[in-house]
Amino acid sequence: MRKLLFILVIVMAIGGVLGLLMRQDSGYVLIAYNGITIETSVWVLVAALIVALFVLSWVKRILFIILRPSNSLSRITDNLASKRATKNTIRGMLELVGGNWRKAEKLLTNSANNVAYPLINYIGAAYAANEQDEHERSKALLRTAHKSSPEAEFAIGFAQSQIQMRQGHYEGALASLIRLQKLKPKHRQILKMLVAVYTKLKDWDALLELTPxxxxxxxxxxxxxxxxxxxxxxxxxxxxxxxxxxxxxxxxxxxxxxxxxxxxxxxxxxxxxxxxxxxxxxxxxxxxxxxxxxxxxxxxxxxxxxxxxxxxxxxxAAKKLLANCENWLKKETSSANLLLVCGRLSQSLRLWGKAKDYYEQAFSLDSQNEALAELSRLLKAMGDTKASQDIVMVSLNQASNRLKTLPLPQEH
Structure with a gap:
């Protein structure tokens, strides 16, 4: 605050001194050149010179901005173009996600030259072109992407393999994925895509090698x-x-x-x-x-x-097999299939009574088990025809219970 007051005081003092000098003597200046005469006071001439110097200074700055290649105006123009391209890139990506393939491709392609990293634009445009079945244009955009960013080989190859799979070109996709797997052997998405491709190609041996x-x-x-x-x-x-x-x-x-x-x-x-x-x-x-x-x-x-x-x-040897089954039977007492197997093994050893008991236990646990048929056959062979027939009737009744209710002819 004090500094500002000090400056104001000095300016006022200088202005006062100049004012006194101008009142005491305004001076006289005469300029004559080639028949042209200019008459003025000294103070007006000084003021005119000051204004002229100020104008020349600004003219110099403007010319410097316009004529210099890396000028500020150029920078401003570039910034505006870059901002517009970035905005169009964002719009293009939104259109891509929204399924507006044609507009997405146009926005992303047109703005690619004015963004710092055009790879995203070209890859996005390649996806959009592919969705329009413009496969050659999609390939061309991927080639352009590689030229713009050769260091992004993995990203471009990944996009290429996805596009190839969408097109049903599984052999080409497989070649791309194998190359990418060498670059990143543990990449999760690459491994998933390899599984999908091997499955489509029915290359089960290759899939088998991939399972570990x-x-x-x-x-x-x-x-x-x-x-x-x-x-x-x-x-x-x-x-x-x-x-x-x-x-x-x-x-x-x-x-x-x-x-x-x-x-x-x-x-x-x-x-x-x-x-x-x-x-x-x-x-x-x-x-x-x-x-x-x-x-x-x-x-x-x-x-x-x-x-x-x-x-x-x-x-x-049926005897050894039966011994194993009877050991399991100590824990799995409710397994109808185990009892069925015990019955069959006992029957193969000609242990008729034992086989009959196992079949009956299996049937009691599961009426649909094959033990019913085995028991009926065994009883018939043992001479108990009536018991065998009774079991057959039980089986028929069970079957009839599963029949649909349908009209039958009436007896007269």
Whole structure:
């Protein structure tokens, strides 16, 4: 505040002094040139010179701004263009998300040259062009993206593989994804896309090689991983079964089935897959491995479906199999299938009474169990025809209870 007052005092003092000088003597100036004469006072001339110097100073600044290449005006213009391009880029991305492909492509392409990082514009425009089925234009935009940002190889390759998958070009997408996986082996989305491509191409062997990585990186939850392994197992098992029809030795087939099963360890969680694996071993005439698998598998996790296959083992000692079943029966007292298998094994050992008891217990637990038919057949062979017929009638009554209520002809 004091400084301002001091300056005002000085200005007023100078103004006062100048005013006194101008009153005492205004002076006289005469300028004559080529017949032109200018007469004025000294003070007016001084004021005119000051104004002229001020005007020249501003003219110099304006000329400097206009003529200099990296001038402020150019900077202002560039800033305005950049802001407009950024705004159009945002609008283009919003149109892309909103599904307005044509407008999105136009906004993103036109604003690409005036943004700091045009890669996003070109990739977004490539997606938009692809959605319009303009595949060649989409490829051209991706090439332009690579020229603008060659260091962004992964991002461009990722976009390319996604577009190829949308177009159904799975072979091309696979080549792109394999290249990307080398750059980033643990990239979650790349691994998921590889699974999708291998599934589409039915390349189950390649998918099988990928499963350890999928498990290690936790790409899928247990349910999805199980579904994936089931599809691979069924497809590859069909190939092995076909080789069996061509006459290949059972020993080689069993070895391949074992290797396949051991690679897909999630399958052991599924009862149906365990049963299918057992049935395959039995069909390839390797009941010893089938028995060993059933026994170890049931000791870890009980399955009423899997114990059923124990009764289909025909080449092994029935006495040992029955002993194992009766040990399980101590814990699994309510398993109708286990009782059915005990009955069948007892019958194969000619223990008729024991077989009859097991069949009756199985039937009491599950009236739909095969034990009913086995019991009827056994009783008939033992000479108890009436009891066998009674069981047949029970079976028929059960079947009739499941019949729909329909009109019947009336007796006259």
């Amino acid at each position: 990585t999928l498990k290690k990186e936790g790409i899928f939850d247990n349910d999805n991983m199980l579904e994936l392994e089931k599809n691979a197992f069924l497809a590859l098992l069909n190939k092995i079964t076909f080789r069996n029809k061509l006459g290949e030795s059972n020993k080689e087939l069993v070895t391949d089935v074992e290797k396949l099963w051991n690679k897909l360890d999630t399958l052991s969680q599924d009862d149906h897959m365990r049963q299918l694996y057992t049935q395959t071993l039995i069909s390839f005439k390797d009941e010893e491995k089938a028995e060993s698998f059933i026994r170890h598998s049931l000791n870890k996790k009980w399955s009423n479906d899997l114990i059923y296959e124990y009764g289909n083992l025909r080449e092994l």
